[in-house]
């Protein structure tokens with residue numbers, strides 16, 4: 001009971017931007033888009049430049065740690081420049097906390113597509129999506145960063161293609177140096193302690209897991225059959241099977257994102273070529 005009251009009090013203290021309020025003297029809030037572990041994302045209208053924005057506000061109850069994570073996200077996003085990664089419009093800090101305004105993407109998450117809309121991915125579609133994502137991820141790596149949170153809720157499908165969002169856990173490759181990148185207690189933020197080394201292999205492994213999510217969308221388990229490993233449950237080509245092993249860390253690791261893209265492109269080309 002006491003814990004429930006505490007959680008309610010924290011949620012009340014964090015909800016400081018009701019619909020109609022103004023953030024940074026410019027972004028008019030309309031509704032909540034999502035509530036994460038350290039931030040609340042609000043749909044707003046930009047009264048200065050027009051258009052819709054997603055404003056991520058650090059939860060006041062997360063105090064300095066929330067502020068620091070938002071500053072990290074800002075630092076990483078400022079180093080990127082990609083049409084399918086939302087750009088920063090503004091960043092600010094005030095007595096209510098810090099906030100980060102990003103271009104709004106009117107898309108649905110890959111999680112919603114699979115679980116709410118029942119979308120099914122075959123091998124070819126999975127390869128196409130993975131390649132599109134890897135193209136965004138390779139930009140992040142080329143700029144010297146790792147995302148470290150590549151998961152199905154952090155991919156948005158919009159009419160023009162796939163967007164990569166949520167750089168809240170992203171870091172410079174190797175971890176980064178200086179006060180902004182010093183270790184902090186993620187568990188105090190209610191987030192799991194990250195055991196992932198800040199290298200590109202962590203992101204490639206996450207891409208492998210996302211591909212499994214896509215491929216499992218078309219899997220129909222036999223009633224009453226015992227659970228088996230993915231290699232037995234999914235009926236995959238041997239080449240995709242080998243790629244997944246490499247991504248997931250049980251095969252020869254890829255030297256870089258480009259190698260992985262080259263291999264997947266070759267498999268996709270074979271998939272598209274009609275058999276004899």
Ligand SMILES: Nc1ncnc2c1ncn2[C@@H]1O[C@H](COP(=O)(O)OP(=O)(O)OP(=O)(O)O)[C@@H](O)[C@H]1O
Pocket residue numbers: 033034035036037038039040041054086102103104105106107109153154165166167168
């Ligand atoms: N630029 C954007 N355009 C549209 N929607 C967005 C955008 N950024 C975030 N969202 C929405 O807000 C949700 C939460 O965003 P995000 O994952 O960045 O927050 P978070 O606080 O880091 O969450 P978590 O702790 O779950 O990782 C997303 O799942 C998405 O629905």
